[in-house]
Amino acid sequence: MLFKCKNMNSWVLSIKNKTNTKYYHHYFCSCTKEFRLQTEINEPDAPDILCPMCGNDYFKDAVVFENMKSTKIWKYFKWKSVKSEDKDYWNISLKYQTPIYDNITHEAKLISKDLLCIKLKKDGSVAYEVSYKSKIISQYSLFLNDKVQAFKKLLFDEAKENLYNYVMINKSKSIQWIDNNDIIEFSINDKFKYITFFLKNSHLKEHRFFFWRMNNIHNYTIKHATQIEMLDFIVNNRKEKSIKKTLYQGYENSINNIGYCPYSDYIFSRNINNVDLLIKLYGIHPIIKQQIFTDETFSVAIEFILFLKLHYTEKQIVKLFVEDMQDVKEYKERLNNWRDTLRMLQTINTINSLQDHFLKVKLTTKKLHDEIVRVFNIISYEIDVKENFEYDEKYLSTCGIYEKLEFKLPQTVKELSLWAKTLHNCMLGYSRKIHKKQSIIYGVFKAKELLYAVELNNFRIVQAKATANGNVSDEDMKVIKSWNNNSLVKIQA
Numbered sequence: 001m002l003f004k005c006k007n008m009n010s011w012v013l014s015i016k017n018k019t020n021t022k023y024y025h026h027y028f029c030s031c032t033k034e035f036r037l038q039t040e041i042n043e044p045d046a047p048d049i050l051c052p053m054c055g056n057d058y059f060k061d062a063v064v065f066e067n068m069k070s071t072k073i074w075k076y077f078k079w080k081s082v083k084s085e086d087k088d089y090w091n092i093s094l095k096y097q098t099p100i101y102d103n104i105t106h107e108a109k110l111i112s113k114d115l116l117c118i119k120l121k122k123d124g125s126v127a128y129e130v131s132y133k134s135k136i137i138s139q140y141s142l143f144l145n146d147k148v149q150a151f152k153k154l155l156f157d158e159a160k161e162n163l164y165n166y167v168m169i170n171k172s173k174s175i176q177w178i179d180n181n182d183i184i185e186f187s188i189n190d191k192f193k194y195i196t197f198f199l200k201n202s203h204l205k206e207h208r209f210f211f212w213r214m215n216n217i218h219n220y221t222i223k224h225a226t227q228i229e230m231l232d233f234i235v236n237n238r239k240e241k242s243i244k245k246t247l248y249q250g251y252e253n254s255i256n257n258i259g260y261c262p263y264s265d266y267i268f269s270r271n272i273n274n275v276d277l278l279i280k281l282y283g284i285h286p287i288i289k290q291q292i293f294t295d296e297t298f299s300v301a302i303e304f305i306l307f308l309k310l311h312y313t314e315k316q317i318v319k320l321f322v323e324d325m326q327d328v329k330e331y332k333e334r335l336n337n338w339r340d341t342l343r344m345l346q347t348i349n350t351i352n353s354l355q356d357h358f359l360k361v362k363l364t365t366k367k368l369h370d371e372i373v374r375v376f377n378i379i380s381y382e383i384d385v386k387e388n389f390e391y392d393e394k395y396l397s398t399c400g401i402y403e404k405l406e407f408k409l410p411q412t413v414k415e416l417s418l419w420a421k422t423l424h425n426c427m428l429g430y431s432r433k434i435h436k437k438q439s440i441i442y443g444v445f446k447a448k449e450l451l452y453a454v455e456l457n458n459f460r461i462v463q464a465k466a467t468a469n470g471n472v473s474d475e476d477m478k479v480i481k482s483w484n485n486n487s488l489v490k491i492q493a
């Protein structure tokens with residue numbers, strides 16, 4: 001058999017004439033030759049004849065074809081694909097030609113019928129839409145490439161492929177930048193997801209946006225978000241162009257280097273209102289930014305920055321991240337300090353007790369870290385030790401002014417921790433020993449200023465130290481010794 005026109009099938013349409021005594025058999029060959037036979041007998045079956053032009057002898061019966069009740073497997077069937085485009089859609093229609101008898105002209109002629117239509121909306125608001133136009137689609141299979149294939153699936157696959165190719169050749173403005181080579185390995189369905197995503201988010205013009213996932217933030221807040229929703233979410237739905245621009249540039253820069261980690265941008269957006277300051281934060285180098293906040297610490301970090309805002313201006317807070325933390329020589333150490341700070345805030349729920357214990361310090365990573373260590377220690381002791389110290393009456397009686405110095409016993413863990421902070425020493429570590437009466441610590445004041453800490457054991461001085469474990473002046477040391485001899489040592493004696 002020869003088929004000169006590859007998209008045509010060969011048909012025969014048998015129609016009874018007006019007198020009901022004869023049949024006219026209209027042949028439409030795939031080679032485009034048409035011819036007609038007339039039979040006298042009342043017999044609808046068309047005679048088996050050859051096409052006089054090409055010699056083809058196989059003609060499908062056009063009447064039976066569309067009214068077949070059972071399923072059927074064809075050896076071949078041809079159809080064609082028609083492309084079109086309008087304001088809103090790209091369209092592909094798969095059609096076939098079949099003869100009908102025209103009752104007005106009394107002629108048999110070929111008409112076109114739809115099998116399947118598929119279209120893609122240009123604004124990306126929906127996925128591709130498919131409609132099946134003919135019942136023959138589900139009735140037939142085709143023996144193709146040595147196997148029986150469901151006609152429906154064959155058509156559907158071809159239509160999708162054609163639609164994709166058509167869209168890529170006739171790209172709309174918003175997806176002009178898309179490079180076919182970037183997605184050549186994709187399945188056809190993923191290709192459509194990809195195109196649809198960028199049709200919908202027409203301001204995103206970068207391949208990698210398609211792959212952007214942020215599962216943790218995702219779970220923390222909203223479900224089933226698209227990437228553009230996530231972007232809006234990261235910037236806290238802020239509309240300022242400069243903010244979005246910087247975020248996108250930072251994202252681009254980040255993904256080119258190490259991949260994008262959204263937590264820092266997310267936290268900054270939520271806490272810093274000033275546009276210029278926020279842009280400075282977005283501009284921090286991605287490698288540093290990635291380490292400031294992680295998925296493990298970001299919820300405590302949000303609370304912490306909110307807390308810091310009670311004590312510091314946005315400008316001071318931003319300076320902490322943009323200047324202090326990025327010191328050329330010490331940035332690793334400072335980042336470690338900062339991350340350690342967040343970990344302490346997270347442990348034993350320190351963050352919730354900040355309000356009670358935090359004392360404002362100069363806002364540097366180092367000083368902030370030391371302050372949180374102090375608070376952390378207080379809270380650690382509060383958990384398993386009581387707050388108030390109890391003392392033997394003998395010790396209490398020695399409190400007060402002696403010569404120019406004043407001797408005090410700390411009444412609470414908090415007071416001891418404040419002294420430790422003032423003297424920059426590890427006194428707080430003595431809380432347990434004080435509670436167990438294994439140690440006694442006096443604070444020594446001159447003119448209301450805490451100058452020294454004196455530790456006693458069994459009524460005698462073990463050590464007396466000034467700030468940062470420095471030495472007590474000779475003059476004051478004489479007074480301290482005298483105080484000890486004249487009070488406690490005597491009591492003991």
Ligand SMILES: [Zn+2]
Pocket residue numbers: 029030031032033051052053054055056
């Ligand atoms: Zn022919």
